[in-house]
Amino acid sequence: MKKFEEKTLNTKEIYNGKIIRLQVDEVELPDGKISKREIVKHQGAVAIIPVTDEGKIIMVEQFRKPLEKSIIEIPAGKLEAGESPDVTAIRELEEETGYTTKRENLVFVDSFYTSPGFADEIMYIYFTDKLEKLEEPVEVDDDEFLELVEMNLEEAFEAMKEQRIHDAKTNYAMMYLKASGRLSNA
Structure with a gap:
């Protein structure tokens, strides 16, 4: 297990463009609580x-x-x-x-x-x-x-x-x- 890992419960794609994709992940935190993460995906x-x-x-x-x-x-x-x-x-x-x-x-x-x-x-x-x-x-x-x-x-x-x-x-x-x-x- 990675230190402080957040387990992804589900992912919702918000936008898929020419340069970036935007998604919102629902995650389980190391302490068991649930949170959301807004993530920009980029090719590099x-x-x-x-x-x-x-x-x-x-x-x-x-x-x-x-x-x-x-x-x-x-x-x-x-x-x-x-x-x-x-x-x-x-x-x-x-x-x-x-x-x-x-x-x-x-x-x-x-x-x-x-x-x-x-x-x-x-x-x-x-x-x-x-x-x-x-x-x-x-x-x-x-x-x-x-x-x-x-x-x-x-x-x-x-x-x-x-x-x-x-x-x-x-x-x-x-x-x-x-x-x-x-x-x-x-």
């Missing part, structure tokens, strides 16, 4: 930290409707069914930045659950500093509007203070870059 996501030869981090600025503002983020996207995270990393790099890299140039950084209190989404993060500009840019999704932003690490930390960079994966990525010493201006 992948982000990539692309760094140029000049030590610039390539990011994208885009409007995030839940926040009602634009923020600057490292390139990221949803895992497709059956797709390995490293393939997703390269696909998102190409779609969002116009750059590519080879699988052997990807460094797996870490993975983490984004909001384990209500969601099962897992985020995989990769790093590469071996970039090639695509001759033919890959088209972005029809509903995706973004602008490339290149910053050194000092500029990125300033953007974090100003909350222009204000999401967990990008903050995590900047802390990784600083701690790893992968950039000379760290």
Whole structure:
């Protein structure tokens, strides 16, 4: 038995969309009481930290409707069914930045659950500093509007203070870059 395990008694699907599913589980708590859990199911996501030869981090600025503002983020996207995270990393790099890299140039950084209190989404993060500009840019999704932003690490930390960079994966990525010493201006 898992420590503090909650036994699922039944599950009711509330919504099944393109990106998430929402369900409500009725659970038996470790003390025998009954409770409900609202759960967001997500396929998982992948982000990539692309760094140029000049030590610039390539990011994208885009409007995030839940926040009602634009923020600057490292390139990221949803895992497709059956797709390995490293393939997703390269696909998102190409779609969002116009750059590519080879699988052997990807460094797996870490993975983490984004909001384990209500969601099962897992985020995989990769790093590469071996970039090639695509001759033919890959088209972005029809509903995706973004602008490339290149910053050194000092500029990125300033953007974090100003909350222009204000999401967990990008903050995590900047802390990784600083701690790893992968950039000379760290």
